[in-house]
Amino acid sequence: MDDMKYIESKKNDEIKQLKKLSATKNIRKTGTYMIEGFHLVREADQFDQDFVKLLVTEKYSEDRLVKKYHDIAVTVSEDVANELSETKTPQGIFAVIKVQDASDFKEFSGKWVMLDDVQDPGNVGTIVRTADAAGYDGVITSLDTADFYQPKVQRSMQGSQFHLPIYRMDINQAISLAKKSELKIYGSEVNKQAKPYTELDKTDEFALIMGNEAHGITQDVLNETDENIYIPILGQAESLNVAVAAGVLMYGLQTL
Template sequence: MKYIESKKNDEIKQLKKLSATKNIRKTGTYMIEGFHLVREADQFEQEIVKLFVTEKYQDDRLAKKYYDIATVVSEDVANELSETKTPQGIFAVLKVQESDNLENITGKWVMLDDVQDPGNVGTIIRTADAAGYDGVITSLDSADFYQPKVQRSMQGSQFHLPIYRMDINKAINMAKESGLRVYGSEVNSNVKPYNELTKNDNFALVMGNEAHGITKEVLNETDENIYIPILGKAESLNVAVAAGVLMYGLQSL
């Protein structure tokens, strides 16, 4: 196996740049780290392009399986590549797997209209996975789900359910044409409380920006807008919590 000692190595410098969205899009690849994620990527048949392990893991099952594309790196390099303080010492570069020519969807979907915080985007995708939803679509101005911070909060859910990034208006039209009912989530007590909706197994739930909610343009396109009743004195809920309450709430109508 190849060995890289120095964090100044050109390949390492290029890898380091993969935390920036523009480089993820340019190369069509992104990096994940840690045993749990790399194991899941392998198990769920993601296309692994490169594998990096520290010396102590060069005899690991994954290092053997991916021998031809594996590189051993020093602890110094692992620290350079890692987003955490104590890296586990295993990293993989994966092919971005998405298509923007999604033409038909069925079941229960979540759509994000300009959700900015990477932790929120990742947590919502993880919750959609847990709640048995069929997929997630994020708008082009939401936090990119291949960013390391989003990866960390998704905890591997990107391998369990389809996630797409596309123009939100196109996504809503496509959902409607697929026969899904589109619900917009608002902080507005004049719309319908979510628990008064009629049960339905084909819908898209749209969540909006942390500060401004769903854009007006999008709210006009939805079939019905819903809200979570605020029973105390808080002004609103965190968007990832609200998405969780709605995803489980709409499941158990």
């Protein structure tokens, strides 16, 4: 469109600021994050995400989305697109959108997953994607879990952040809120003292807690659980990858 702002140089101040959105601290500071690619941007729109900015190369300048978000849309050069992109061959469409805000969140219902200091971004993203697929109602991460909106987590989430609530909050606070909402609290352990997940009576309202890759769930969180469950290890592996374990448990505890 003729009257759209155009940014040619990757040294432009606005672009420099946006580039910084790949870092967690800047995502937290601004309360916004960047997504890229036509499929993801279209889906963010479909699922009513809060757009702050839309950036497109000339190729997309006549797209329906540009018309819809005209007031916050900017055209950029291929050079700028390359600068902003996390991929080698950028599609040339980016959006800055607001992170989900947990401040109004007061009550749990249904099936939730809570991550207690899960470190690997790929694991966090994959767990969100699986929670979405398995029909769970939302995901909570502890303050020390890898941040939802950093590029590596996004890559594994594949847009699932638009499909279910994902909140970062103090995990002890989340657990006490979940208890008030009468959810059962299940901790996942690599410990034969715990109950095999297959023996758990199925319920519709619970929070499943997954722990850190190396250390598992922290002791003060384990103290708060109603039941600790484990996945039987039938071979000689010492443990399962946490994202796989979460998948086995999410589907295993779901009523299918």
